[in-house]
Amino acid sequence: MKKAFSAALALSVAAVASAQSAVVPPDVNKPVIKDHAMVVSIQHDATDAGVEILKAGGNAVDAAVAVGFALAVTYPQAGNIGGGGFMLIRPGTDKFAGGKPHFLDYREKAPAAASRDMYLDKDGNIIPKMSTVGSKASGVPGTVAGLTFAEEHYGKLGLKRVMQPAIHLAREGFVLSEQEANNFHGSILKNQPESYRIFQRNGNFYKSGELFKQPELAATLQRVADNPSDFYKGQLAEQIDRFERANGGIITAADLAAYECKERTPLIGHYRGLEVLTSPPPSSGGIVLLESLNILEGYDLKKIGADRSPEQIHLITEAFRRAYMDRGDYLGDPDFTTMPLKQMNDPAYAAAWRKTIDPKMATPSKDLVRPTGFMPEPPKQDDKPVHESPQTTHFSVVDADGNAVSSTYTLNFPYGSGITVAGLGFLLNDEMDDFASKMGVPNGFGLIQGPANAIAPGKRPLSSMTPTIVSESESCMTVKLRSKQQVCHPGKLRLVLGSPGGSTIITTVANDLISVVDNSLDIQSAADAPRFHHQYLPDVLQFEKKFPVPVVEAMKLRGYTTKRAAEFDEKSAGQWGDSELIARDPKTGKLMGGHDMRRNYGKADGY
Numbered sequence: 001m002k003k004a005f006s007a008a009l010a011l012s013v014a015a016v017a018s019a020q021s022a023v024v025p026p027d028v029n030k031p032v033i034k035d036h037a038m039v040v041s042i043q044h045d046a047t048d049a050g051v052e053i054l055k056a057g058g059n060a061v062d063a064a065v066a067v068g069f070a071l072a073v074t075y076p077q078a079g080n081i082g083g084g085g086f087m088l089i090r091p092g093t094d095k096f097a098g099g100k101p102h103f104l105d106y107r108e109k110a111p112a113a114a115s116r117d118m119y120l121d122k123d124g125n126i127i128p129k130m131s132t133v134g135s136k137a138s139g140v141p142g143t144v145a146g147l148t149f150a151e152e153h154y155g156k157l158g159l160k161r162v163m164q165p166a167i168h169l170a171r172e173g174f175v176l177s178e179q180e181a182n183n184f185h186g187s188i189l190k191n192q193p194e195s196y197r198i199f200q201r202n203g204n205f206y207k208s209g210e211l212f213k214q215p216e217l218a219a220t221l222q223r224v225a226d227n228p229s230d231f232y233k234g235q236l237a238e239q240i241d242r243f244e245r246a247n248g249g250i251i252t253a254a255d256l257a258a259y260e261c262k263e264r265t266p267l268i269g270h271y272r273g274l275e276v277l278t279s280p281p282p283s284s285g286g287i288v289l290l291e292s293l294n295i296l297e298g299y300d301l302k303k304i305g306a307d308r309s310p311e312q313i314h315l316i317t318e319a320f321r322r323a324y325m326d327r328g329d330y331l332g333d334p335d336f337t338t339m340p341l342k343q344m345n346d347p348a349y350a351a352a353w354r355k356t357i358d359p360k361m362a363t364p365s366k367d368l369v370r371p372t373g374f375m376p377e378p379p380k381q382d383d384k385p386v387h388e389s390p391q392t393t394h395f396s397v398v399d400a401d402g403n404a405v406s407s408t409y410t411l412n413f414p415y416g417s418g419i420t421v422a423g424l425g426f427l428l429n430d431e432m433d434d435f436a437s438k439m440g441v442p443n444g445f446g447l448i449q450g451p452a453n454a455i456a457p458g459k460r461p462l463s464s465m466t467p468t469i470v471s472e473s474e475s476c477m478t479v480k481l482r483s484k485q486q487v488c489h490p491g492k493l494r495l496v497l498g499s500p501g502g503s504t505i506i507t508t509v510a511n512d513l514i515s516v517v518d519n520s521l522d523i524q525s526a527a528d529a530p531r532f533h534h535q536y537l538p539d540v541l542q543f544e545k546k547f548p549v550p551v552v553e554a555m556k557l558r559g560y561t562t563k564r565a566a567e568f569d570e571k572s573a574g575q576w577g578d579s580e581l582i583a584r585d586p587k588t589g590k591l592m593g594g595h596d597m598r599r600n601y602g603k604a605d606g607y
Contacts, residue, residue, distance in 0.1 A: 049165035069166035084142030085409025092402025106146020108139030170218035216425030285466025294350030329378035332452030392500030406467035434461035545574025
């Protein structure tokens, strides 16, 4: 068998080598380079909003809040005030944010009326689309609480100033590109009267070059700017409550009043001598990222093969496979579930996992056995098997003092539940699908989830969002005042990372990081490079459509079941994710922005 494999692999070497230059994109798109500050997002008007705030004297949080509210106007399929997400904040100086990193969790929560089996019929089977479309698909929105909390605690300019660009964009409108106008054609909007009226003009679809105005949303944003508590404990909350009751929803004014943004402790790991600051639960992304990197730390990837070569893809995939196995068994809302995060981030555990990796061939997921002596017994699943969405969005900000924000937020699937709150102009999420509607049954992204992520009132669903910031390790020195005291300063910033993409978010962030740190790609090439993904179950190695076929074929020879996205759909680009990245050149100190060219209406800019 090994001889046959070696012979087959040898035959494919030439083809793979010739394709290798096509794996890394041609050097056409260059990073945007700025001296002082940078904003990168999926929509150019939102990027401009952030840059405007930075130039007005705002810090990275001010700019991030401006971008977040602006995307609620200009990127309604994912930007939102009716969804939720995470914000990772890293100080560049001792004077910012208390000199400590912060992680804001403004993930949606299950309403009080939610129940474990709410999406099952009388026979215990999942009711199709009930958790993704319509009145009962939404969790309690957290975005307004999160962005206003960030501004109040870590911003400088105040909420009214940083929301001004978003209110202007909603009231006066913004010009649609062809891609943006086409985005409004989603079928989910047609079935909801208010959404159909606003986004599809009752069938008279918007065209490229037209101005898109949202007066109801402008008025709602102005009310938030004037009094942010109104959304959760005032007249806005009462309006949402009345709308929900009239349309069969279960979010109440009491649910809104009980919502709060939570500060959680970011996770910290290390890779190739760099500090990796990332997201804790209820994001699964950070710990899965760190576990994967810990496994890969034991390999010299650059020596083993080129970026996205079969040799690298094999080892990276096997690391993903093992970390995603732990994700499904152990992770959930930290307020409801105790999780073995320390063990998952243990280098000794990673070393034990590494011993189970065949250097040449795939390990089928069904044959994977977790190393003993490290992890507790996983919770039992109630049933044996019967997906967080690609329409999330990420943005990255660095200010002139080196303070950085990495933020990812979402409605879940495109346009969330499809429901726009009448008179208020914003869409509600369909985030309840991120819970395990039934134990052992895949969600909308094929992820198998355990009891730790079961539906419960007030619970936050597990997420794959992975806002991440990489820096040099902090420098510490002992100084003599009246007594000896250790003083530490933040290390120099290196990378700000993140992406949408549902279950592929974690692997996208990992590959972006590896491409820059291990393989020396510039930040734009990393953003544009074709992607691959494995999540333990289903046991399939997935590739974007533009991934070179010889590389995919080489992975089949290693024993992988492979799938190229939308391979037989001529109308689909077969791609996922949207990396909006910032790197700081360690030699010059200049900032380099990489906007993912999969979307032509985004932008990296600064000053």
